[in-house]
Amino acid sequence: MENIMQQISAFSMPLAVGVAEWENYLRLPKAYWMLTYAWSPDDSFLDLRLEQLIFPAHNAYAWSIGDLTSAGDSLRLANIVSYDMGFLAPDLLELLEKSRLDIDTIYDLMRKRKAMQASPREVACQWLKDNEQRWRPWIPDPTACSRGFGLYNELEEDFCQSRANAESCKACLPGTYSKPFQDARGTTYVCSTCPPGMQQPAAGEVACQPCPAGTVKQTESREMCAPCRQSLYQDEMGGTHCKACPEGTTTLLVGAELLSQCVCEEGSIDVSAPEAAQICVTCGEGLLCPDGSTLEQLASQEGGLEVPQVAPGYFSWPDHPLEVYKCAGSHCPGGRPGTCDSGALGPTCSNCPEGMYWDDDACRECEVALAPATWTIVPIGVIVAMVVSYYFAERYIAKASLAECARLSMEIMINFVQNLGILSLVPVPWPDALRKLLEFSEVFVLKVQSFGIHCATRSDMEQYIFISGTFVSIVVAGPLLGLCTQLVPLRRRGLSWDFYRTLCATGKLLQALFVTMCNVGLGPFMCYLHPNGRRSMLKHPNTLCSSPDHEIMQWASFAVLFLSLTLFILCCWSVAKAPTWSLTSPDRLSSIGFLTANFRPSSWWFGLVILARGPILSLGPVIAPNAEALQILVMSCTMLISLCLQLWFLPWKVPLLNLVDAVSTALFLLLLGVSLHFAPVSDSREFMDACGALAYFLSLGVIAMVALVSFGLFAVERCSAKAKRKVSSHSALANLGKLPSSEEMVKALQAIGESLGKATDAERQLLVKKMSSLLSVYDINIVGQALLILSIDCELQSSSFRWHSSTRIRAKRVSQMTRRSLVFLHGDLDDDNQIVNDYPGEERPGDSTREERDDDSSVSI
Numbered sequence: 001m002e003n004i005m006q007q008i009s010a011f012s013m014p015l016a017v018g019v020a021e022w023e024n025y026l027r028l029p030k031a032y033w034m035l036t037y038a039w040s041p042d043d044s045f046l047d048l049r050l051e052q053l054i055f056p057a058h059n060a061y062a063w064s065i066g067d068l069t070s071a072g073d074s075l076r077l078a079n080i081v082s083y084d085m086g087f088l089a090p091d092l093l094e095l096l097e098k099s100r101l102d103i104d105t106i107y108d109l110m111r112k113r114k115a116m117q118a119s120p121r122e123v124a125c126q127w128l129k130d131n132e133q134r135w136r137p138w139i140p141d142p143t144a145c146s147r148g149f150g151l152y153n154e155l156e157e158d159f160c161q162s163r164a165n166a167e168s169c170k171a172c173l174p175g176t177y178s179k180p181f182q183d184a185r186g187t188t189y190v191c192s193t194c195p196p197g198m199q200q201p202a203a204g205e206v207a208c209q210p211c212p213a214g215t216v217k218q219t220e221s222r223e224m225c226a227p228c229r230q231s232l233y234q235d236e237m238g239g240t241h242c243k244a245c246p247e248g249t250t251t252l253l254v255g256a257e258l259l260s261q262c263v264c265e266e267g268s269i270d271v272s273a274p275e276a277a278q279i280c281v282t283c284g285e286g287l288l289c290p291d292g293s294t295l296e297q298l299a300s301q302e303g304g305l306e307v308p309q310v311a312p313g314y315f316s317w318p319d320h321p322l323e324v325y326k327c328a329g330s331h332c333p334g335g336r337p338g339t340c341d342s343g344a345l346g347p348t349c350s351n352c353p354e355g356m357y358w359d360d361d362a363c364r365e366c367e368v369a370l371a372p373a374t375w376t377i378v379p380i381g382v383i384v385a386m387v388v389s390y391y392f393a394e395r396y397i398a399k400a401s402l403a404e405c406a407r408l409s410m411e412i413m414i415n416f417v418q419n420l421g422i423l424s425l426v427p428v429p430w431p432d433a434l435r436k437l438l439e440f441s442e443v444f445v446l447k448v449q450s451f452g453i454h455c456a457t458r459s460d461m462e463q464y465i466f467i468s469g470t471f472v473s474i475v476v477a478g479p480l481l482g483l484c485t486q487l488v489p490l491r492r493r494g495l496s497w498d499f500y501r502t503l504c505a506t507g508k509l510l511q512a513l514f515v516t517m518c519n520v521g522l523g524p525f526m527c528y529l530h531p532n533g534r535r536s537m538l539k540h541p542n543t544l545c546s547s548p549d550h551e552i553m554q555w556a557s558f559a560v561l562f563l564s565l566t567l568f569i570l571c572c573w574s575v576a577k578a579p580t581w582s583l584t585s586p587d588r589l590s591s592i593g594f595l596t597a598n599f600r601p602s603s604w605w606f607g608l609v610i611l612a613r614g615p616i617l618s619l620g621p622v623i624a625p626n627a628e629a630l631q632i633l634v635m636s637c638t639m640l641i642s643l644c645l646q647l648w649f650l651p652w653k654v655p656l657l658n659l660v661d662a663v664s665t666a667l668f669l670l671l672l673g674v675s676l677h678f679a680p681v682s683d684s685r686e687f688m689d690a691c692g693a694l695a696y697f698l699s700l701g702v703i704a705m706v707a708l709v710s711f712g713l714f715a716v717e718r719c720s721a722k723a724k725r726k727v728s729s730h731s732a733l734a735n736l737g738k739l740p741s742s743e744e745m746v747k748a749l750q751a752i753g754e755s756l757g758k759a760t761d762a763e764r765q766l767l768v769k770k771m772s773s774l775l776s777v778y779d780i781n782i783v784g785q786a787l788l789i790l791s792i793d794c795e796l797q798s799s800s801f802r803w804h805s806s807t808r809i810r811a812k813r814v815s816q817m818t819r820r821s822l823v824f825l826h827g828d829l830d831d832d833n834q835i836v837n838d839y840p841g842e843e844r845p846g847d848s849t850r851e852e853r854d855d856d857s858s859v860s861i
Helices: 002-011 022-031 060-064 090-098 103-116 120-130 132-138 295-300 370-391 402-424 432-445 460-484 488-492 499-512 514-525 548-584 586-591 601-623 628-649 655-678 685-719 742-758 761-773 777-793 819-826
Strands: 149-153 168-171 176-183 186-193 249-251 262-264 268-270 280-282 314-317 320-326 356-358 363-365 527-529 535-537
Touching: 090 132, 103 120, 120 132, 149 176, 149 186, 262 268, 268 295, 295 320, 370 460, 370 499, 402 432, 402 514, 402 601, 402 628, 402 655, 460 499, 460 514, 460 548, 499 514, 499 548, 499 586, 514 548, 514 601, 548 586, 548 601, 601 628, 628 655, 628 685
Parallel strands: none
Antiparallel strands: 149 168, 176 186, 249 262, 268 280, 314 320, 356 363, 527 535
């Protein structure tokens, strides 16, 4: 309304303005000559042939300031189907662009539709039939492809490179581009694949794009550019090949774009300064270095999801993070360099700060009076132990009492726990429960850090000298106490010490501590290797070998080892003299009661085996401190030899103790076998394989050799016609020694019988007391077995002695032997196969045996 009112006023148009509803709006223009609003094309006023009233051209500025006298802006009525119609349907778009129809033609078609009362499709179809020469040029050529399209063969369903094979056009696929193609029919487009180093991720494009940095494409294909794999990079666009990172470096991810993205590969670390060229060095044992490790990341533990760190069980100083130490305990958690658990200190986290000591896997405050108490308690303890040892010094008695059996059991247990203490020094990753038990056993090899000894000593060196001095004090304390008891007041009261018994008491203490003493003496020579090339003592890991403190400890160890060697030599000499002393000097024999009193008279020397076993068990960490499997192998061989000797000689006086000792040794061997499962064998695998093969072939070889030698001796014995046959066909090899002569035993029996026959009743009662109180259990059993054999098998006495007669299989008795068996035992055959009597002037064995034998009578051979 405002628009038309301004125009009426501006151009002096005598008009009356009105507004009508839709029905009047359509009716009034047909009834009157008037102005009205209408759209074109439109069939509402199709019969009126409306003419447009033309106003001055539209002035946008005037309209913006409210001057509406010029014509309004034209309003285009259109339906937008798709903004990318040219890409989706280029043929349709070209058809629509060419099909230009004037407004008069449109109105004519509208009038025909109205007159014919036909549908728009029917009218349009009739127009197409009548005007083919007009619309034929509008139809696009199916092979005249537009930009972004290419010639396409519908039959083969593939793009082609000439019109001859083409039937239509299709948008070029990703990986191809639309390229102009000129022929006789004009310009069209074909789809070509992208060349090497180029790609096209989109469809319908007219050019390929160069491969981005970090990607390459080696051949002409539709494939996209592939990212460079790890250890390769590409810093240029359009690359056809990736560039290799420098040797020893890699990339964290694929598709690296810069040389600077090449980082040290896993197992190595960059030690260069910031902004300098990379210097990758190998991460040794004890460091965990993922890809891209740097010294800065190792020190800060920052810079990514995976950063280099110290492995659990290892330690390094923050100032020198690559110099790694191997911890002997469980207080090195790893991670950041310089980290220890529970407040521990030192390169192996095995010491506590000053004024603290280990207790329950943590550092505890020292008690104020603990240091002086330690220096006071140890000397007093040595004196008390010497006094107790003197009054319990053993004199050799073949038969053990129940009290002595209990004491021997305690000695076996202490020796077993000492062996466990040596095993605990082998750095094997034990399960937690077993590790706790073995840590308790460490006390018996004087690894006593948990008892506050650090509160009394300031360093490992002082602690070692203190422990070494304890052994020397035992050697000194015995003679000094013996001299003190020789003072007149004590001598008058009968409290003076006997010289030989004092030696026995001192030897008893040294024997009980011999395993520990040897282990302590060898301690400074048990130096295991760190990954940084340095070595630490196994029992004092914070003390580096070849350091000044270590050299002092070695001098102290020489004194302990000299004492141990001297004791062992004196024990060997004493054991060799023991049979002579038992006859000529019982007092001297009593001086080595600590060595012989625990064993049978026939195995008095077995104490040397137990003494020698201790230092040999400790040699493993000295020989191979970094090969846990070899240490366990040495211990296994030592214990196996000891078990064989123990089972062969049965040395203990009490049979039960022989069984207990054998079972405990077997269980210790089982524990050693279990420890091999936990021990790392990578460094000694070849040697272990060789030992396994040697044990396999050696066992087979020994058995085969014994079998061959036995068969050989048997063949020689049977085939030698001139060799005189013995009473026994067994050789000394099979019996592991020469058997006593049967004639000599018969003479000895006869002499013993005559002696017993002449003995008085009192002498016989004395013999009974001696046998019941002085003979060992094994000797009594042997005598009983011998009497049983003589009584039953040899038929010397048939009924009066039946002790344990059902505990053995009876041998073939003489009265039941055939003539040929007797010939084999007592004679030979002459050239005519006749028996040659070995007993001149006597009856041949067996000739009258069967006639004279009575079931309850003896047989005279």
